[in-house]
């Protein structure tokens with residue numbers, strides 16, 4: 001159902017040239033989508049040519065981990081209601097059948113995660129250009145751990161998680177007509193959002209950064225690679 005929903009919606013978006021933008025990645029294989037009907041836009045060539053695409057992993061993680069977690073409470077409440085109406089056993093845990101509404105939200109969430117994770121390529125390119133000499137040896141003799149260490153900024157991650165918690169806390173509130181927070185139960189699982197970023201979104205963004213770096217020298221001449229390897233960090237220029 002979700003694959004169908006994605007393909008139909010992405011097919012329409014593809015005609016409006018959505019996936020020609022360097023920060024947009026469809027979940028449906030691009031060769032299964034229609035060509036854009038609009039004229040192409042000339043985007044600045046910021047990224048080095050690559051085929052890095054984390055969408056298959058994002059889709060599986062979403063279906064297997066995120067959806068069960070965010071629907072757990074509602075699933076239990078529905079099962080209680082069903083038992084009260086004499087429905088027992090496996091049928092208690094059947095979904096509520098709201099496939100259309102769920103599909104619309106699934107699309108939005110998947111695309112937001114995908115965009116965020118693939119932004120890692122831009123971050124990675126900028127880190128590479130700042131100090132190519134540091135990266136080149138670990139790309140030539142591929143070393144994921146060394147590359148991951150070079151792109152990891154623990155302080156940035158710490159502040160991001162702090163900011164995220166605050167945003168989620170505000171978002172989780174309901175506001176009364178007088179504009180003041182109602183103070184009732186949080187609308188979303190704030191810890192769950194922070195955990196999702198800490199344990200999945202940030203690590204996957206880093207994987208994308210490393211995957212991108214690993215192909216960053218493909219097709220360059222020895223001279224071009226030597227020049228990059230001999231460059232001083234931009235902060236020192």
Ligand SMILES: O=C(O)C(=O)C[C@]1(C(=O)O)C=C[C@@H](O)C=C1
Pocket residue numbers: 123151152153154156157160201202203205206209
């Ligand atoms: O901001 C960066 O430098 C990133 O690479 C992005 C990001 C993230 O996913 O938020 C990933 C790795 C860094 O350790 C910090 C943050």
